Amino acid sequence: MRRKISYLLALAVSITAIGTGSADAATKLNPQMQALVDSYQKEAGVKAFSADEGKKLFMSKRMHSVKKEERSCTTCHTTNPAQTGKTVVGKPIDPISPAVTKDRFTDPKKVEKWFKRNCEWVLERECTPKEKGDYITFMTSL
Amino acid sequence: MVLRKTIIPFLAAGLMLTGLVAGTGFADEDHRERGERHSRYMPKVAENATYKQECSSCHFLYLPGLLPARSWEAVMNNSDKHFGENLGLDENTKKEITSFLKNNSAERTDTEWSNKIMRSVGSATPERITEVPWIKKEHRRIKPEVFQRPSIGSFSNCGACHTQGAQGNFEEDAVSIPKK
Numbered sequence: 307m308r309r310k311i312s313y314l315l316a317l318a319v320s321i322t323a324i325g326t327g328s329a330d331a332a333t334k335l336n337p338q339m340q341a342l343v344d345s346y347q348k349e350a351g352v353k354a355f356s357a358d359e360g361k362k363l364f365m366s367k368r369m370h371s372v373k374k375e376e377r378s379c380t381t382c383h384t385t386n387p388a389q390t391g392k393t394v395v396g397k398p399i400d401p402i403s404p405a406v407t408k409d410r411f412t413d414p415k416k417v418e419k420w421f422k423r424n425c426e427w428v429l430e431r432e433c434t435p436k437e438k439g440d441y442i443t444f445m446t447s448l
Numbered sequence: 449m450v451l452r453k454t455i456i457p458f459l460a461a462g463l464m465l466t467g468l469v470a471g472t473g474f475a476d477e478d479h480r481e482r483g484e485r486h487s488r489y490m491p492k493v494a495e496n497a498t499y500k501q502e503c504s505s506c507h508f509l510y511l512p513g514l515l516p517a518r519s520w521e522a523v524m525n526n527s528d529k530h531f532g533e534n535l536g537l538d539e540n541t542k543k544e545i546t547s548f549l550k551n552n553s554a555e556r557t558d559t560e561w562s563n564k565i566m567r568s569v570g571s572a573t574p575e576r577i578t579e580v581p582w583i584k585k586e587h588r589r590i591k592p593e594v595f596q597r598p599s600i601g602s603f604s605n606c607g608a609c610h611t612q613g614a615q616g617n618f619e620e621d622a623v624s625i626p627k628k
Contacts, residue, residue, distance in 0.1 A: 372532070373532060392601060393505075393506045393507065393601075394506075394601075394602075395506065395507045395508075395601055395602045395604040395605050396599075396600055396601015396602050396604070396605035396608060397505075397506060397507055397508065397601075397605060397607075399505075419536060422534070422536040423533065423534065423535060423536055426533070426534045426536075427532075427533055
């Protein structure tokens with residue numbers, strides 16, 4: 307009887323461990339993506355990227371000089387990266403969080419393309435290597 | 449004689465029934481033929497992987513047969529300021545998408561709807577499908593606030609209501625307007 311209970315306890319503990327493990331685990335970048343982030347780091351000349359800075363960038367709002375409207379990453383992605391977003395014409399966007407949408411931040415070419423398109427849309431300029439690194443660090447920390 | 453008189457109404461009823469059955473039969477065939485008829489008047493479905501990849505992340509994958517070639521050319525020439533957005537397309541990608549759109553444009557797809565689009569556009573070069581007079585006319589009874597509904601978003605989001613629009617079916621019976 308006691309042995310049975312201890313087995314059950316052990317099982318319960320390991321299930322909990324698996325559960326919290328996957329919830330806490332940051333998304334690990336694949337080698338190609340790690341190489342891209344490393345190159346950002348080299349260009350930016352920083353020791354490490356900051357998830358907090360990335361979050362700040364993600365949430366920050368900016369008035370577009372021509373369109374005269376407030377724009378942000380969250381305009382389309384919503385303030386919750388785990389949530390489905392929407393493009394300006396109404397088409398759904400899979401959640402930006404790599405914990406939810408598994409192929410996010412796996413293809414360097416795609417990542418660069420969307421940084422270019424979307425940084426210009428929000429900031430009217432390209433993002434700096436520091437900003438890109440912080441952003442990815444924030445997203446993979448979720 | 450008496451027998452014949454009683455048979456006649458039965459015969460008549462039988463014939464009528466046959467007629468009814470045959471009638472529904474025809475209707476069914478008609479319905480089945482619709483799939484083929486689409487191709488005669490709906491804009492033709494044309495596919496290109498690059499076009500799909502580069503364009504459909506942001507918006508409905510507009511069928512090339514919805515605009516004249518000169519419109520597609522103008523849209524693609526302005527791809528660095530695509531309605532206020534720089535698409536950042538490299539030259540090869542741009543070339544491939546442009547020729548795909550032009551080769552399958554409204555004047556290249558001889559369907560009733562593409563012909564109507566061409567006639568309604570006249571000599572103009574609209575860069576937005578939502579500016580094609582015939583398409584605007586077809587949507588005139590939809591109130592602007594309907595397009596603003598969260599699950600629709602804008603007049604540009606064809607697929608929100610045209611549930612089979614991506615397959616080239618813009619028939620009214622394939623339209624379902626979301627309530628919210």
